[in-house]
Structures are given as C-alpha cells and as structure tokens.
Amino acid sequence: MMAYFDPLSVILLMPLVAAVVLAAIPDYRISARVNVGASFLAFAASIGFFVVPRVSGPYFLIDDLNIVFIVLNSFVGFTTSIFSASYIAHEMETGRLTPAFLRFYHAMFQILMFGMTLALSANNIGLMWVAVELATLTTVLMVGMYRTHAAIEAAWKYFILGSVGIALALFGTILVYTAARPVVGEGPQGMVWTVLMAHVAAFDPSIMNIAFVFLLLGYGTKTGLVPLHAWLPDAHAEGPTPISAVLSGLLLNVALYALLRFKMLFAANAHVMAPGPLMAGMGLASVIFAAFMLYPRKDIKRMFAYSSIEHMGIIVFAFGMGGALANFAGLLHMVMHSLTKSAIFFTVGHIAQVKGTQKIAKIRGLTESHPLLGWGLVLGVVAIAGAPPFGIFMSEFLVVSSTFARAPWLAVPLVLGLLIAFGALLLRLHEMAFGEPEGSAAPSQASYIPLFIHLGIVLLAGILIPGAVVAWFQHVATLLG
Amino acid sequence: MTSLSFDIAHALAGALILSSFMMLYQDRLSALINLFAVQAVILSFSVAWQAFIQDAPHLYITAFIAVLFKALVIPLALHRMIVRLGIHREIETVIGIGMTMMAGMGLVALSLSLILDVASQSDPLAREDLAFALAVILLGLLMMVTRRNAVSQVVGFMSLENGLVFAATGAQGMPFVVEISVAFSILIAFIVIGIFLFRIRERFDTVDLRALDHFRGERFSPGDGPSGAALPVLDRSRGAGRGR
Numbered sequence: 001m002m003a004y005f006d007p008l009s010v011i012l013l014m015p016l017v018a019a020v021v022l023a024a025i026p027d028y029r030i031s032a033r034v035n036v037g038a039s040f041l042a043f044a045a046s047i048g049f050f051v052v053p054r055v056s057g058p059y060f061l062i063d064d065l066n067i068v069f070i071v072l073n074s075f076v077g078f079t080t081s082i083f084s085a086s087y088i089a090h091e092m093e094t095g096r097l098t099p100a101f102l103r104f105y106h107a108m109f110q111i112l113m114f115g116m117t118l119a120l121s122a123n124n125i126g127l128m129w130v131a132v133e134l135a136t137l138t139t140v141l142m143v144g145m146y147r148t149h150a151a152i153e154a155a156w157k158y159f160i161l162g163s164v165g166i167a168l169a170l171f172g173t174i175l176v177y178t179a180a181r182p183v184v185g186e187g188p189q190g191m192v193w194t195v196l197m198a199h200v201a202a203f204d205p206s207i208m209n210i211a212f213v214f215l216l217l218g219y220g221t222k223t224g225l226v227p228l229h230a231w232l233p234d235a236h237a238e239g240p241t242p243i244s245a246v247l248s249g250l251l252l253n254v255a256l257y258a259l260l261r262f263k264m265l266f267a268a269n270a271h272v273m274a275p276g277p278l279m280a281g282m283g284l285a286s287v288i289f290a291a292f293m294l295y296p297r298k299d300i301k302r303m304f305a306y307s308s309i310e311h312m313g314i315i316v317f318a319f320g321m322g323g324a325l326a327n328f329a330g331l332l333h334m335v336m337h338s339l340t341k342s343a344i345f346f347t348v349g350h351i352a353q354v355k356g357t358q359k360i361a362k363i364r365g366l367t368e369s370h371p372l373l374g375w376g377l378v379l380g381v382v383a384i385a386g387a388p389p390f391g392i393f394m395s396e397f398l399v400v401s402s403t404f405a406r407a408p409w410l411a412v413p414l415v416l417g418l419l420i421a422f423g424a425l426l427l428r429l430h431e432m433a434f435g436e437p438e439g440s441a442a443p444s445q446a447s448y449i450p451l452f453i454h455l456g457i458v459l460l461a462g463i464l465i466p467g468a469v470v471a472w473f474q475h476v477a478t479l480l481g
Numbered sequence: 482m483t484s485l486s487f488d489i490a491h492a493l494a495g496a497l498i499l500s501s502f503m504m505l506y507q508d509r510l511s512a513l514i515n516l517f518a519v520q521a522v523i524l525s526f527s528v529a530w531q532a533f534i535q536d537a538p539h540l541y542i543t544a545f546i547a548v549l550f551k552a553l554v555i556p557l558a559l560h561r562m563i564v565r566l567g568i569h570r571e572i573e574t575v576i577g578i579g580m581t582m583m584a585g586m587g588l589v590a591l592s593l594s595l596i597l598d599v600a601s602q603s604d605p606l607a608r609e610d611l612a613f614a615l616a617v618i619l620l621g622l623l624m625m626v627t628r629r630n631a632v633s634q635v636v637g638f639m640s641l642e643n644g645l646v647f648a649a650t651g652a653q654g655m656p657f658v659v660e661i662s663v664a665f666s667i668l669i670a671f672i673v674i675g676i677f678l679f680r681i682r683e684r685f686d687t688v689d690l691r692a693l694d695h696f697r698g699e700r701f702s703p704g705d706g707p708s709g710a711a712l713p714v715l716d717r718s719r720g721a722g723r724g725r
C-alpha cells in the first residue's frame with residue numbers, strides 16, 4: 001500500500017528531521033540554507049497531493065478542502081524561509097540575535113510548520129487540538145525571542161490568552177465527543193471527523209449547541225476575532241518579522257480551518273443552531289473594529305497586525321454567510337490575504353532593519369531612499385487595501401456583492417468597514433512611501449524574490465484566475481455548504 | 482452502576498468545586514498554592530475513581546500525573562519562586578471578595594442550569610460530571626480575570642485545566658485523555674518555567690501584570706535598539722500590589 005509516493009509522511013516527517021538537524025548546526029549561514037531546503041522539499045511534496053489518491057484514515061484526512069490549506073501553508077512556509085535567511089543575516093550582523101538563539105529559532109520554525117501541517121491534515125478532533133496547541137507554543141517562544149520587555153509582555157499575553165483559547169476549544173471538543181458517544185459508541189471512533197460527519201444528524205442538539213459556543217470562542221481566539229484579539233497585535237509587533245509573516249499568513253488560517261471543519265459538522269445537523277450567524281457577526285465586528293483601530297497606529301508591524309484582524313474578519317464573515325458564492329469568495333480571500341500579508345511583512349522586516357525603527361513617523365520617503373522596498377510596500381499595501389487590479393479586490397468584491405444579494409443591511413456596515421480601513425492604510429502608506437526621505441539610506445541586502453513572487457500571484461489572480469483553480473475552489477465551496 | 486459509586490463520584494466533584502471557591506477568596510499567595518495542591522489531590526482521587534468505575538486502567542496514569550505533577554512538583558516550584566520574588570505574603574484582587582464570590586455562585590448556577598437542562602440521552606453521571614467540570618472551568622476563568630498577579634493567574638489557569646481533565650475523564654471512553662493531560666502538563670511547565678526564566682534574566686522586577694500594562698501601546702519596539710534595557714519598570718520596587 002505504501003509502495004507509491006506518500007506526500008503526507010514527507011511533509012510531516014521532513015520538518016521534524018529538519019528541526020533536529022537545525023538544532024545541531026552551529027553556523028547560521030548553513031542552517032538558513034538547510035531551513036530553505038527543508039521548506040522547499042515540504043512544498044514540493046505538498047504538490048504531490050494533487051496526483052496521489054486521497055487519504056482518509058482514523059488519524060489523517062486529505063480531501064479537496066485541506067489540500068488548499070496545506071499547499072498554501074507549505075508554499076508560504078517556503079518563501080518565508082527564504083526571507084528569513086536574509087532577515088537573520090542582518091540580525092546576526094547587528095548582534096540582536098546570538099547563534100544559540102538562531103539554532104533554537106530554526107528548529108522552532110520547522111516544529112511550527114510540523115504543528116500546522118498536522119493540524120491541517122488531522123482527521124481526529126483531539127489530534128487537531130493537540131497540533132494547534134503545539135503550533136501556539138512554538139510561536140509563543142519565538143515571539144518572546146528578543147527578550148525585550150515589550151517582547152516578553154507580548155509573549156506572556158499571547159500565552160495566557162492562547163492557553164485560555166485552547167482550553168475552551170478542548171472543552172468544546174469534549175462536548176462533541178459526549179454528544180457523539182451514544183450514537184457512535186465509546187472509544188476512538190467518537191473523535192474521528194469523518195465518522196462524526198456521517199452520524200452527526202443523530203447527535204443530541206442541545207449538547208452540540210453548547211459545544212459550538214466553546215469551539216467558536218476557543219478557535220476564534222486563535223483566529224484573532226474581536227473581542228478575543230488582544231494578543232494578536234502585540235505578538236505580531238514584537239517577534240521576529242518572519243514569525244509575524246507566518247503568524248498572519250498561516251497560523252490564523254490553521255485556526256480558521258479548525259473552525260471551518262466544525263462549522264461543516266454543525267451545519268450537517270438540522271436541529272443545532274446554525275453556526276453561520278454567530279460567525280458572520282464576529283467577523284463583521286472584527287472588520288469594523290480593526291478598521292477604526294488602524295488609524296491611531298504608530299508602529300508599522302502593529303498596523304499590519306490590525307489589518308490581519310480586519311481580513312480574518314472578512315473571511316470569517318464570508319464563511320459565516322455561507323452558500324457557494326460567499327464560500328468561494330472567503331476561500332479566495334484567505335489565499336490572497338495569506339500571500340499579500342506575508343509579502344508585506346517581508347518588506348516591513350527589511351524596512352525596519354534598514355531604518356532601525358518600526359515607528360511609522362520615522363519612516364519617510366521610502367520610494368526614494370529604497371526604491372525596490374518602497375515600491376514593494378506600495379504594491380503590497382495597495383493590494384491589501386483592496387484596490388483593483390489585485391486579487392483582494394476581486395475577493396472583497398465577491399464577498400460584498402454576495403452579501404448585497406442576500407442581506408443588504410449587513411453589506412452596508414461591511415462596506416463601511418472596508419472603506420475606513422482602505423483610507424487608513426493609504427494614509428499611512430503615503431506618509432511612509434513618499435515625501436522627503438528620512439532616516440538611514442543604507443542599502444538593504446534584501447531578498448526580493450519571495451516578495452515579488454507573492455505580489456505577482458496576487459496580481460495575476462486579480463486579472464485572470466486559471467479555470468482549474470476556479471473549478472477547484474467552486475467544488476470546495478460547495479463542500480463547505 | 483451502583484448508587485454508592487455514583488455518590489462517591491458526586492462527592493468528589495463537589496469537593497472540587499468547593500476547593501475552587503476556596504481559591505477564589507484566598508488572598509495570600511502561598512495559601513493559594515497549597516489550596517491548588519489540595520485541588521489537584523481531589524482531582525486525582527476523582528480521576529482514579531472514574532478509572533475504577535469505568536474499568537479504564539489508563540485513567541490511573543492521568544490520576545498519577547495529576548498527583549505527582551500538579552500536587553507536588555508545580556506547587557513546590559511555585560513556592561520557591563514566590564519566595565525568590567518576595568511576593569509570598571500578598572495577593573491583590575481587583576474586585577472585592579464579596580463580589581467575586583457572588584459572581585462565582587452565579588457562574589456555578591449558570592453551568593448547572595446550562596448542562597442539566599440538556600435533555601441528555603447520556604447517563605446522569607456523565608451529564609452531571611460535565612456540569613461540575615464547566616463550573617470548575619468558569620471559576621478558574623473568573624480567578625484569572627480577578628487577579629492581577631502573574632503567579633495567581635497561572636494558578637487560576639491550572640485550576641481551569643483541572644476542570645478540563647475532570648470533564649475529559651468523565652466522558653466515558655474518550656480517547657487521548659492521557660495524552661491531553663500530558664500535553665497540558667507540558668504547557669503548564671512551560672508557563673512556570675517562563676515566569677521563572679524571565680526572573681532569572683532580570684527582565685522583570687515584578688510579576689505584577691499592571692507593571693506590564695505600562696508597556697502596552699507602541700512606546701517601545703525592538704526596532705528602537707537597546708532601549709529595552711532602560712525601561713522604567715526596572716525602577717519599580719519589588720513586590721506586587723502597588724498600582725499607579
């Protein structure tokens with residue numbers, strides 16, 4: 001049975017092996033390359049999912065939905081590892097990180113990739129919970145890596161809020177098992193998602209209702225939904241920038257994926273309260289809240305962290321609305337947001353390094369002093385703000401138009417939130433990118449390849465999405481119900 | 482299931498809630514940690530009892546972990562730590578004890594009415610275990626929000642986690658119970674080591690989270706270079722409880 005190529009074991013085992021190896025390599029130049037190599041192999045293996053048969057066992061499940069997440073995850077993991085190599089080279093030169101920390105950092109990066117892949121490929125809700133916890137723990141350690149007060153505070157806050165979140169999610173998981181037990185029977189079967197899905201119609205709806213509230217609060221904390229978002233801006237602002245890119249681009253998606261799996265489960269039982277309205281409500285609240293919070297920001301990474309809250313809000317809103325079109329838009333928006341936001345963090349990382357500060361007020365005239373970085377930032381922010389012709393415009397347009405068709409009174413606050421955020425982002429962008437250059441004009445040894453690959457894909461998606469991708473997403477959108 | 486085993490399970494669950502309430506109003510840190518150890522012992526008895534009546538030997542492992550790790554190792558480490566931090570005499574509550582107790586009673590009533598209302602097909606023991614477990618979880622959460630001290634917040638989190646382990650063992654035949662209790666032990670060890678490490682590295686002179694609040698917002702960022710070393714929190718006197 002295992003005679004053919006098995007991408008799942010490659011993408012799960014590769015990071016673990018790489019973590020052990022990376023923890024042992026003292027020279028950061030070599031370890032950065034090994035990190036890139038391991039991430040590339042994981043990405044290459046994830047492509048293999050398109051050709052090999054689907055997996056559906058007691059522990060692992062590969063279906064059309066999570067292939068999208070896994071491929072996106074390993075692709076952004078790969079490009080981030082390239083960015084990380086040039087980022088840490090600078091950190092080593094300035095002495096902000098020591099070689100010992102770097103070994104730890106690289107090992108943690110791979111363990112994080114392992115945790116996320118495990119969560120995305122798990123067919124067992126208990127295993128999924130453990131994997132999300134693992135991914136959270138590794139990011140907590142990395143957020144606190146600079147050991148400044150602000151970094152430790154951010155890590156602590158993330159730790160406490162994240163722990164409460166996963167604790168609530170576990171209680172929800174236990175409740176789902178309790179509801180399943182009389183129908184499915186005792187033992188491991190009661191936690192296998194595909195088994196639950198097949199029998200969910202017979203579950204006790206009153207237990208399921210309570211379970212959903214706990215799961216939404218639990219995984220919603222990790223997704224960064226308002227009012228459970230307090231950890232997110234700090235964690236993004238204080239950690240190393242490659243981690244901010246992975247947090248925003250990937251880890252939020254993993255929590256979202258967990259929410260989606262449970263949403264599918266709950267939606268399949270007609271007597272349980274519909275999960276959609278709660279999700280849509282929290283999503284909309286996140287969009288509006290984050291849009292207003294974008295204006296007073298003084299720290300560049302913190303600003304983009306709030307922008308992540310806004311976009312996760314849009315995505316959760318779209319999935320909460322449900323239906324083929326809104327799900328399609330939510331899925332597309334999630335992919336576009338991951339690519340664009342990580343690209344922005346790539347530029348922001350280099351900008352903060354050359355300018356020596358993350359304060360927006362001290363970053364001026366980037367397009368003159370650092371044309372490539374400056375224009376990279378301009379393109380990224382224009383894309384994330386939702387201006388045409390980028391892919392985010394397309395997905396936001398689809399979200400808004402599908403909402404107008406079904407619930408116009410919800411579309412008005414949504415559009416308002418989008419416009420307010422648009423204004424805030426462009427205002428700050430104008431200050432940073434144009435005008436008299438300020439601060440250091442030292443050239444940056446940035447790697448621009450990951451940045452422009454991401455922006456290129458986002459631009460392409462805005463102009464023309466290949467038919468095969470559209471068909472795939474449409475198929476997944478119908479799966480999501 | 483005999484009524485005696487049912488009653489014993491109930492008594493242990495009630496004792497768990499009682500210890501949660503005692504922790505709610507205990508305003509000295511060392512006594513709070515002792516109470517937590519007591520709760521961990523009650524939990525391990527309760528888990529062992531479940532292992533016995535469910536005939537599920539793997540739950541004895543969970544009980545053993547609870548008693549070894551949560552009743553001995555963690556409390557001892559915390560005691561050492563608070564002595565070193567010089568905060569073993571005080572604890573501060575944000576809202577008064579009376580209010581906290583009222584809120585706690587409200588939460589217990591809420592969880593009982595929420596879960597017991599459920600017209601469950603599951604057997605009464607599992608259902609009532611869930612109600613008690615939810616009460617312990619909510620009381621732990623309440624403790625986390627009413628305390629400002631990092632150590633007592635961690636104690637609150639651990640008592641929340643006791644509720645989760647209780648819920649997991651109460652759900653008959655649930656897989657991964659042992660693994661989950663191990664995962665949580667690792668998580669808690671990380672938290673405790675975290676506080677301890679920060680202390681060793683002399684980044685905090687206080688673990689009072691109000692001092693941390695000082696750094697909220699955007700006043701300091703790693704991009705500002707070595708300014709992290711000269712932050713005003715270092716000037717704060719030792720010990721918790723002196724707000725601005």
